[in-house]
Amino acid sequence: MKIGIIGAGAAGLTAAYELGKKGHEVVVFERAPFVGGQASTFDLNGSKLERGYHHLFLSDVDIIDLVKELDMGEILQYSDSSVGTFYDKKIYKFGSSWDLLKFSPISIVNRIRLGLVTLFISMIKDWKKIENFTAxxxxxxxxxxxxxxxxxxxxxxxxxxxxxxxQIGMTWIWGKIHTRFASRSNKFSKEKLIYPIGGFEQIFEKLTTLIRKQGNSVNISQNVSKIIIQNQKVIGLEVHDSPASWSSPQPLVNKSDDQIYSHSNSNIKFTKYKFDSVIATCSTPVFSQLIEAQIDVKRSYLTKLKNVEYMSAVMLILVINKPFSKYYWLNIADSSIPFVGIIEHTNLVSSSLYGGKHILYITNYLTKENRLYKLEHKDLLSEYIPHLLKINPEFDGSFIEDSYIHKVDYAQPIVGSNYSKIILEHNTPIKGLYLCNTTQVYPEDRGTNYSVQLGKKIAAKVMEKQ
Ligand SMILES: Cc1cc2nc3c(=O)[nH]c(=O)nc-3n(C[C@H](O)[C@H](O)[C@H](O)COP(=O)(O)OP(=O)(O)OC[C@H]3O[C@@H](n4cnc5c(N)ncnc54)[C@H](O)[C@@H]3O)c2cc1C
Incomplete structure (x- = not known):
């Protein structure tokens, strides 16, 4: 069977690897000039750093097992996490259940209640019981x-x-609490987090190498522009080189027998490839665009796709010459501050990995219409600096040696109450076409672990249909 896969993130590469193990012919197309998708890295003065902060929980067993299967287990570094919350001009430690009891902005009775409710949620086994409710x-x-x-x-x-x-479903909070409790040896101990020293992308690069060794292809800088459908069945993909503005290494174009023909349109060269099945791991809006112009696609299905909503992630990454705080994860619970979290990567891993520099991700989840989403890099930096001073009065702009901005559209799916009733199926109304993306991760919140899980699941599904 010949399978085309859209996207070389965790889901697409895992699916390709699993299909390749069973001898199927697979071609992965990735529009970016790198693999790893949302968990990809960039070069920071010779070191690799994720474009968006990343870590694993102890419960992320699918990706941990995959890393071990790739013979890379030694890169996984287990560390204690440190969590704080900035509220009413002060940072409160939030590392354990005991810290909750010290959260003085609310009365002692309410602190005990908050602690007991959190514990109660961690003991709910059947999330369906709370699915009806918004958080x-x-x-x-x-x-x-x-x-x-x-x-x-x-x-x-x-x-x-x-x-x-x-509108967010209570199940989303349930998923968050369960993941965090599962990352502790017991409910009252410290949370442990895992980071692959050298960066997440090396996991995806190794997968890419193995997929190629299986005789299959991973083609970067190749944008899928259309999923070709005929008589309610997928028959192939139309692909073109990604725009050069996405400064990239040379694309590795696979010229196999499956290439039907090429044509040029305003200097863009489109190539069509034949496939028996296609797995789309791109976001739902992109998937919708790839199929919508075709008469074979039912309007009712397109409407379902259009109802899927996401938030974009906007990260300002600061390279600073002094630590900002002692916390890895600092929640900002102050509506006067225009960002939601500060993740100090070098409080999880040693700053020596980055030449002694400290790395801060200042994080926001925004709609594309939001004013902050539209700000240029330097304007966002100027907007944020005075607020960093509110959190750490000793902070000074001269700490900043370098800064980067990174935006991920369709980063966080909106998971409302009763989400299981509207979640999109992997099977689509088009024969041979499968959707496999982060909106289908449920009841847990999306993460690399669950995309690896999805990749394995979809590979099994495609083979079962063979
Ligand atoms: C800011 C941020 C922080 C995160 N933190 C964590 C964390 O700490 N731990 C964790 O485990 N997870 C974290 N995640 C989530 C995790 O990164 C994702 O859930 C996971 O990487 C998704 O993998 P995927 O393969 O499903 O999708 P993606 O990584 O989105 O891969 C889809 C791929 O498809 C490609 N594509 C799209 N359209 C086309 C097209 N037309 N043609 C060709 N290619 C196309 C994209 O370029 C992309 O590479 C975070 C995500 C973000 C945004």
Whole structure:
């Protein structure tokens, strides 16, 4: 069977690798000039750094097993996490259940209530029981308004904005709490996190090497412009070189027998490839664009696709010459500050990996219409600096040696209540065409582990249909 895969992120590469193990012919097309998708890295003065902060939890067993299978287990570094919350001009430590009890902005009764409710959520096994509720209504009811307004509310608003925060399903909070509790040896101990020293991308580069050794191809800088459908069946992909503006290494174009023909249109060369099956790991809006112009696609299916919504992630990465705080993960629960978190990567791994420099990701989840999303790099930096001073009054612009901006559209799917009833299936109405993306991760929140899981699942599904 010949299978085309759109996207060389965790899902696409895992699917290709699994299909290759069973002897199938696979071609992966990736529009970026690198593999790894959302978990890819860039070169920071000779070291590799993720474009967006990344770590693994102890419960991320699918990706941990994959790393071990790739014979790379030794790169996984296990470290204690350190979590804080900036609230009302002060940083509060939030590393364990005991720290909750010291969160003085709310009364001791409400702190105990917050702790007990968190513990209770961690003990709920069947998430379907709370799926009917939005996090806003459930948490206000059981944890109380003051705990909600000081703790959960800012977190939900930060991640989903004013537009969506009160629509998010309680299951999303359930998934977050379960992942974090599963990353501790017991409910009262410190959370452990894992980072692959040398960066996440090396996992995806090794997968790429193995896929090529299986005799298959991973073609970077190749943008899929159309999924070709005939008589309700997928028959191939139309592909062209990614724009040169995405400064990239030379594309590795696979010229096999499957290449049907090439044509040129305003200097863009389109190539069509025949496939028996296609797996799309791109976001749902991109998937929708790739199929929408074709008469074989039912309008009702396109409407379903159009209902899927996401937030974009905007990261300002600062390379600084002094540590900013002692926390790896600092939640910002202060609505006067225009970002939601500061992730100090070098409080999880040693700054010696980056020539002694410290790395901060200043994170935001925004809609594309948001003013901050549209700001240029230097304007965003100027906007953020005064707020960094509120958190650390000793911070000074001269700490900053370098800065980078990175935006990921379609980063965080909007997961409302009763999401299981609207989640898109992997099978599509088009025979041989499969959708496999982060909106289908549920009840857990999206993450590299779950994309590896999806990749394995979709490979099995495609082979089963053979
Ligand atoms: C800011 C941020 C922080 C995160 N932190 C963590 C973390 O700490 N831990 C963790 O495990 N996960 C984290 N994640 C989530 C994790 O990175 C993703 O869930 C995972 O990498 C998704 O993998 P994927 O293969 O499903 O999708 P993607 O990585 O999005 O891969 C899809 C690929 O398809 C390509 N593509 C799209 N359209 C086309 C086209 N037309 N033609 C060809 N190629 C196309 C894209 O370029 C992309 O490479 C984070 C994500 C973000 C944005």
């Amino acid at each position: 806003d209504e459930w948490l206000r009811k059981y944890a109380g308004n003051s705990a909600y307004d000081a703790f959960w509310g800012p977190m939900l608003k930060g991640k989903f904005g004013e537009q969506y925060f009160n």
